[in-house]
Amino acid sequence: MSDSGELGYADRRRPAASFDSREDFLxxxxxxxxxKRWGINLPFRDFGIEVEDWVPALAATIGKIVMVTAMVAAFAAQYGLSPEFIAENVRFELLIAGALFVVLFSAILNPAANLAGxxxxxxxxxxxxALAGGHPLALGVMVGVFGLLLSFxxxxxxxxxxxxxxxxxxxLIYLGAVGTISQISKLGSWAASIEMSAVSFGVIVVTIILYAYLARIQKRxxxxxxxSAIAGIxxxxxxxxxxxVTEPGLPNMNPFYWWGEDTGWQLGWPSLQxxxxxIPFAVLAVAMWSPDVLGHRVFQELNYPPKAKKVLMNADDTMAVASIRQIVGxxxxxxxxxxxxxxxxxxAAIAKRPIPGGAILTGLLCILAGIFGYPMDLAMWEPVLRVALLVGVFLPLLEAGMQMVKDSKNSQSAGICIFSCAFVNPVFGWALTMLLDNLGLIGDKERPKQLSKLDGLWLPLIAFVVCVGSLALVGQLxxxxxxL
Known part of the structure; x- marks a missing residue:
């Protein structure tokens, strides 16, 4: 029982066998x-861990390995660093994410915050x-500082x-469609590079049939x-x-090694310059957070029951955790x-699970993948990687976006948003269309009247100016x- 006298999770929990269906139980x-936000939350006292939690944990671990590798490799290409540096830094990031942040923050201290990816x-x-004279540590710190300001x-x-x-x-439609096309194209390019183009066709056909069947039986x-498993097989x-090829081991965990003059990044510690x-890149990175957070919370709203308001991710807390993780990492x-x-x-939203249970499993899998090494090879194999991103991220994004366009007013706003995103990028498209929508020039003209002048006019205007200004500074218009 909670301190306020209200029955807690453990007191209200009922066994799955007492429900008519698994969905009713979930x-x-x-x-x-x-x-609790910014308190101590414990498994089985404040939240449960179910078999469904393994699904987002597996997807998150695959996504983390792939995305961190892509990011570190991009930095390494600019600073002339070796493949061995990339593998060791990715391992280090898996341990940072798993041990310090996924479990500590999104499972224990604040499960209202989505994991920092x-x-x-x-x-x-x-x-x-790199061309502007940036430094990875300086960039990380500034992103964290601006993110905390936005969160507070x-x-x-x-x-x-x-x-x-x-x-x-x-x-969501734009992100889903572009991502889907991109993943299919990349899988096709990989198959062509090994002179086995039929592999791409076979994998995609099997994926389409299996995904359609899972949707049909409501086991998506x-x-x-x-x-992913069938694609690999x-x-x-x-x-x-x-x-x-990646053998078990541990990375160097000494920050002075990573930021040394002749070791790690071989850049030394950053200066004021x-x-x-x-600064402009950090501002742009934080400006991109809002549409990201928005798209992820939408999935919870679409898949959770109406009474499950207390497990919806908090946008400000998510940004705060991402900022702290950025500075420390x-x-x-x-x-x-x-x-x-x-x-x-x-x-996690599709599996109808709250954040903390899967967060613990994600942290565990990230740590194990970083230590054992071999799971990194499997997660980065093209058939497994591309199919995981297709069915786990981009197809659900596309479907959720189409579910939200319910009438002509929404379709008008959605069409302008897609057009604007395609013209520049999703940040520009979101900021411009949000401003036009709140001015009543497109979409539902009654909705802006329900907002305060700050939220309905000034905030969208400031967001648009900041986003466009940042894009202009770094040459993205x-x-x-x-x-710059």
Whole structure:
């Protein structure tokens, strides 16, 4: 029983056998889970751990290995660092994420915050960051500082509330469609590179059939482990090459090694000039957080029962945890840039699970993958990787976006959002369409009247100016040279 006298999770929990269906049991679990923000939450006292929690844990671990590798490799290419550096830093990041943050913050201290993952949209900007004289540690610290400022000012939750359903739907449709096409294209390119193009066709056909069947029997939460496993089996059976190459071991955990002049990053500690150089990139990174958080919370709202309000992720807390993780992780020597963890939150929402149970399993899997090494090879094998991202992230994004476009007003906002995203990028598309929507120029003209002037006008206007200004500074507006 809680301190207030209200029955707690453990007191209200009922065995799954007492429900008519597994879905009824999972909905009940969501309704009775009442985690504390910035307090001590313990498994089986404040939340449960069920077999469904393994699904987002597996998806998140695959996504973490892939995305951190891509980010660290992008940095390494700019600073002339070796493949051995990449493998060791990815291992280090898996241990940082698993041991320090996933379990400690998103399971124990604040399960209202989504896990702090990897900021994928920043990967293409890394060459520009290096060219501008940026330093990975300076960038990480500045992203964390700006993120904490946004979190403390409640800017994240206000921006989520200021974004209408049509804009949300358009953003999700764009991200889902572009991501789906990209993953299929990359799988096809890989198959062509090994002169086995039929492998790509076979894997995708099997994935489509299996995913459709799981949707038909309402077991879509099993899509990631099943589709990924079958994709790997099909590819291997068709003759695609695979071997384990990353041996067990531990990375160097000394920050002075990572930020030494001749060791680790071989860059030394950053100077004031380095911090100044990364400011526009850090502002842009934090500006990208709001549409990220928005898209992930939508999945909870679509899949959780209406009474499960207390387990919805908190936008400001998610940004605060990502900021703290960013500062500490960069200070220790990691090469990750943090954001809301999509490959965790989307499968968790589809599986109808709250954040903390799967967070503990994710932390455990990240630690094991970092130590044993071999799981990193399997997660990064193209058939497994591409199918996991397809069925775990991009197809659900596409489906959720289409569910949100329910009438002509929403479809108008969604269409303009997709158009704007395609013209520049999702950050520009979201900021511009949110502003137009709140001005009443598109979409539901009655919705802005329900918002305060701050939330309905000034906040979207400030977000638009900040986003466009940051994009202009780093040369991300079509036809306009970088102002930096």
């Amino acid at each position: 909905n009940h679990e969501l309704e009775i889970t009442n985690v 990897t900021h994928g949209p920043m990967i293409p900007l890394i060459p520009l960051i 000012s409640k800017g994240g939750s206000r921006l989520v509330n200021a974004t209408g359903e049509g804009v949300r739907g358009g953003l 939460w099993l899509a990631i482990p099943l589709c 099909v590819a291997f059976a068709m003759g695609a090459p695979f071997e384990f 380095h911090y100044i150089a990364v 960069a200070g220790l020597g990691g090469g990750n840039l943090a954001s809301s963890w999509g490959t965790y939150m989307i499968p 079509p036809g306009i040279p970088a102002l």
